[in-house]
Amino acid sequence: MNQPPPLRARAEIDLAALRANVRALRARAPRAALMAVVKSDAYGHGMLPCARAALQAGATWLGTATPHEALALRAAGIQERVLCWLWTPGDRWGEGIEADLDMSVSGLWALTEATAAARRAGRAARIQLKADTGLGRNGCQPADWPELVTAALAAEAEGTVKVTGLWSHFACADEPGHPSITAQLELFREMVAYAEKEGIEPEVRHIANSPATLTVPEAHFDLVRTGIAMYGISPSPELGTPADFGLRPVMTLAASVALVKHVPAGHGVSYGHHYVTQAETTLGLIPLGYADGIPRHASGRGPVLVGGEWRRVAGRVAMDQFVVDLGGQKIQEGSEALLFGPGLRGEPTAEDWAEAAGTIAYEIVTRIGTRVPRVYLNEDSDE
Template sequence: MNETPALRTAPLRARAEIDLAAVRANVRTLRAMAPGAALMAVVKADGYGHGAVACARAAVAAGADWLGTATPQEALALRAEAGFPDHVRIMCWLWTPGGPWREAIEADLDVSVSAMWALGEVTEAARLAGRPARVQLKADTGLGRSGCQPGEDWAELVREALRAEAGGLLRVTGLWSHLACADEPGHPSIAAQLGLFREMVAYAEERGVRPEVRHIANSPATLTIPESHFDLVRTGIALYGISPSPDLGPPSDFGLRPAMTLSASLALVKQVPGGHGVSYGHRYVTPGATTLGLVPLGYADGIPRHASSAAPVLVEGKWRTIAGRVAMDQFVVDLSGDQPAPGAEAVLFGPGDRGEPTAEDWAQAAGTIAYEIVTRIGKRVPRVYVNEEPDG
């Protein structure tokens, strides 16, 4: 096992250990599930909290053909790191008026366009840059977020994009959309969206659009809806070894392995009597004499306050529960009389190999989804990368 050199021996308050071998293995597994499609590794939100650059490199090493981000700033930062083979494309899709269109064009990014205002801005930026933009037209097939509405709006967007393409200002490289309920097996919106996507793609292609890729599949669709794979699948949370939904089954059902393990060193272990209040508001009072352990992580580090008195932590082989409220920088666990040494490891979540809780366990305790648990881990928690070198 190899680890980020600067952090090998330094004592850490807390650490998010990222197993890049798991990321590479997950990419290979996902590619095998969609053998006829290219794979986009989505590394938005700093790689769902795992580190965008490190995870992008691991994904590309394992065969990812595309990288995806939400904002153009994320994509530009990724491009600036360089080191990716020429065939690897980078796409970004969350634009607002006045965005860095010219910078994106000059960085050879694929940009998403959902409306006429965006098409106007990207074509003007292409004129200024003196080179065509790589544009992917997004269709709203039922999610109701970004994307162009079917009917006259789509007809206008396609017509004007083709006009700009004929003028050498852009190249329509993709047609795409996003599923609303792919994590709910059998939901009627899935078939409806796929049907509408096919219609909107056919309309564009009948009028002369020749996209490099057509895509609608996110992680849950990649895992469970083969007919959604088209030319490209966009894998986000599954890339990091987390199941998109408990309804679909745990990661192991799909051959995926969670990449992040979040742990901390106990800052204090002390004996207290029964009836002792713990943390703000005394929402937890010790039922009898016991020992308390102080875990130096809090909501400033991304620990959900909703996990108060609910989320599990592994200390010395036993599951403990957060005692009382999560504070800004720390929380407490009741150790039931056990007395681990200060500095003992407290594992909040990981793959589960050592009996530790998983991100899904934390999601259930906090009333949220595993996506949020890993993505919200803050910058105060160092990412420590292990298994950085590709296998074999």
């Protein structure tokens, strides 16, 4: 049998690690259900394989941002509850109703569109009312909450909607002790209490994202929404490392060294010659660039493990490739270059790349492009 050719680059996705992370997060919130957030192609890890693995490990809800993502889960045969929260006017409300999605509503315009679509479909829309308790993005302002609750109750009486949830989102749960955490939690309780007093009977109340799941147990309510932590990345270095929370990074990004060559001292490297060799040396070409999601802001700083040694990007990251100075080390073409992973082999982590690029590890994994194939490990359930 012919073996497949080696890959230029690959993102290895360890589904056993993902399942273990889901179990660890469930243990952190034992009285709450767990929603596995799989938006943005599961933070770059692959939505469908990760959704299935999370469900195998005990997640009972899935979360997406866009209707396109949520409907793709349904098209793949996934029937568990799916909350979708980023709707726009004229969006696919009717398809969402037909697919039994739970659809987030933050204002009267959205409720109007949901009810109109429900009338056309001849069935009730499942909706969740989102409260803006201080994040300032999506969600209903406290001053407008009574009007939205009243309108939702009227729609329930009409039979066009069923309010399945009340929810919100933290702004600073990744900053331990930030005063907004307590303030948002108190306001959420008040807004939930008002809605329930008026007659809303939600199945689930939820506000906890990954950092709150890990560190704010009083925020767990009926459901926790775990995104980045499910993929084995700490929501914030201030909160702790993945290992501190019993989590294992799921993605390893690797490439095959495409070229090794000797160059003299004073040789410029990559666009703009922002790196010039100090002495005679060897250069290694890594066939990944910003078109693959390698941040250009990490030029001159991004770490790579090659031949057992940490090397830094030499000069600018280009669209398809970047260079490392091997310092005279003899490396063969085709050798593995590890950009990031769990760190078990001494390789950098996504957090190391985030520091090099002045960003967060969320962005590092999410931006890895479709040109990099995902290779799934341990697809069979380990239970």
